[in-house]
Amino acid sequence: xxxxxxxxxxxxxxxxxxxxxxxxxxxxxxxxxxxxxxxxxxxxxxxxxxxxxxxxxxxxxxxxxxxxxxxxxxxxxxxxxxxxxxxxxxxxxxxxxxxxxxxxxxxxxxxxxxxxxxxxxxxxxxxxxxxxxxxxxxxxxxxxxxxxxxxxxxxxxxxxxxxxxxxxxxxxxxxxxxxxxxxxxxxxxxxxxxxxxxxxxxxxxxxxxxxxxxxxxxxxxxxxxxxxxxxxxxxxxxxxxxxxxxxxxxxxxxxxxxxxxxxxxxxxxxxxxxxxxxxxxxxxxxxxxxxxxxxxxxxxxxxxxxxxxxxxxxxxxxxxxxxxxxx
Ligand code: F7E
Numbered sequence: 001x002x003x004x005x006x007x008x009x010x011x012x013x014x015x016x017x018x019x020x021x022x023x024x025x026x027x028x029x030x031x032x033x034x035x036x037x038x039x040x041x042x043x044x045x046x047x048x049x050x051x052x053x054x055x056x057x058x059x060x061x062x063x064x065x066x067x068x069x070x071x072x073x074x075x076x077x078x079x080x081x082x083x084x085x086x087x088x089x090x091x092x093x094x095x096x097x098x099x100x101x102x103x104x105x106x107x108x109x110x111x112x113x114x115x116x117x118x119x120x121x122x123x124x125x126x127x128x129x130x131x132x133x134x135x136x137x138x139x140x141x142x143x144x145x146x147x148x149x150x151x152x153x154x155x156x157x158x159x160x161x162x163x164x165x166x167x168x169x170x171x172x173x174x175x176x177x178x179x180x181x182x183x184x185x186x187x188x189x190x191x192x193x194x195x196x197x198x199x200x201x202x203x204x205x206x207x208x209x210x211x212x213x214x215x216x217x218x219x220x221x222x223x224x225x226x227x228x229x230x231x232x233x234x235x236x237x238x239x240x241x242x243x244x245x246x247x248x249x250x251x252x253x254x255x256x257x258x259x260x261x262x263x264x265x266x267x268x269x270x271x272x273x274x275x276x277x278x279x280x281x282x283x284x285x286x287x288x289x290x291x292x293x294x295x296x297x298x299x300x301x302x303x304x305x306x307x308x309x310x311x312x313x314x315x316x317x318x319x320x321x322x323x324x325x326x327x
Contacts, residue, residue: 005070007031008078010039012185017228018047029070057101063108076123087151102158121235122173124162138291148283174234179246179290183224184317200318203264213279215253223305233299246290263315
C-alpha cells in the first residue's frame with residue numbers, strides 16, 4: 001500500500017486529493033494544525049479513512065515527528081496561508097507559513113528520506129500568483145516571476161527552495177504552478193465562492209446586494225477536482241519537474257458575475273453589485289492565463305470542467321445549501 005502525507009488536508013485541495021488517493025488504494029495521513037482544530041470533524045466526515053497527525057509548518061520538529069509516524073512514499077505540501085488579501089496585513093506570518101514552511105517540510109522530508117531505502121517523492125503547491133505583474137501572456141514554466149503580494153513573494157521562495165532541494169540533494173521534488181482552482185468547497189473569502197453564495201442568497205430573497213472590489217481583474221479559473229489529479233500525476237513521473245496547471249482561458253470578475261447570475265436565472269446582475277474600496281488590493285494581479293502544454297504533453301493531463309460548468313456547479317451547490325439553511 002502506497003503511503004501519502006498531505007499538509008493542508010483541511011483545505012479544498014487537501015480534501016479532493018485525499019479522496020483521490022484513497023480511491024487509488026493509498027494509505028493517507030494528514031497534517032492538522034492546532035489544538036481542537038475546528039475543521040477536524042469536516043476531514044473525518046469527508047475522508048473517514050485518513051489518519052490525522054498534529055503538527056505545524058512553522059515547527060520543524062513537529063514535522064520530523066509526523067514524517068516518522070506516517071512513513072510516507074509521497075509528501076504533498078498544500079498547507080499555506082492562502083488568502084492573498086490577508087497577506088498584506090500579515091506579511092511576516094504569511095512568509096513564515098507559506099514561504100519558510102516549505103523549507104521546513106523539505107528539510108524534514110530530506111531527513112526522513114535518509115532513514116528509508118525507498119525514494120520519497122515531494123509535491124509543492126506553487127501558484128500562478130507568482131507571475132504577478134505578468135511578463136508574458138500566456139504564462140509558462142519559463143515566464144519570469146514578478147510577485148505582487150507578500151503571499152506571491154512567499155510562494156516564490158517555496159518554489160525556488162523546492163527546485164534547490166531537487167538540484168542539491170537529487171530529491172524527487174516537483175512543483176505545480178496551479179492557476180486559480182475552485183469548487184463548492186472553496187472558502188467564502190475567495191471571489192468565486194463569495195459570488196456563488198451571494199447569488200444564491202439573492203435568488204432566495206435573503207440578500208439584496210453583493211459588495212466587491214476590482215471587477216476588471218482576469219483569472220484562469222479551473223475545477224479543483226481536476227487539478228489534484230495533476231499533482232498526483234507529477235509524482236508518478238520518473239523525473240521530478242515543474243508544471244503549469246491551467247485551463248488556458250481567462251475571464252474577468254464581471255464575466256464571473258454574469259455567469260453566476262445567469263446560472264440562477266437572473267439577467268440584470270449589475271443592479272445587485274456594488275464596489276467598495278475595502279476590497280481593493282494595494283497591488284493587483286490584472287491578468288492571469290496559463291499555458292499548460294507541458295502538463296498536457298508529459299503528464300497527459302487536461303482539465304475536464306469548463307468555466308460555465310464550474311460556476312454552474314458552485315451556484316447550484318449554494319442554492320441547495322442556502323435553501324436547506326432557511327428550511
Ligand atoms: O481573488 C478580485 C481580486 O481572492 C481573485 C488563491 O487560491 O488563487 C487565489 O488567489 C480576484 C482578485 O483569488 C473581490 O482583487 C474583486 O483579482 O478569489 P481571489 P486570488 O487572489 O487570485 C491563487 C492562484 C492562489 O494561489 C491563492 O492562494 O478577484 N476581487 N472583488 C475580489 N477577491 C476577493 N477575494 N473578494 C472580493 O470581494
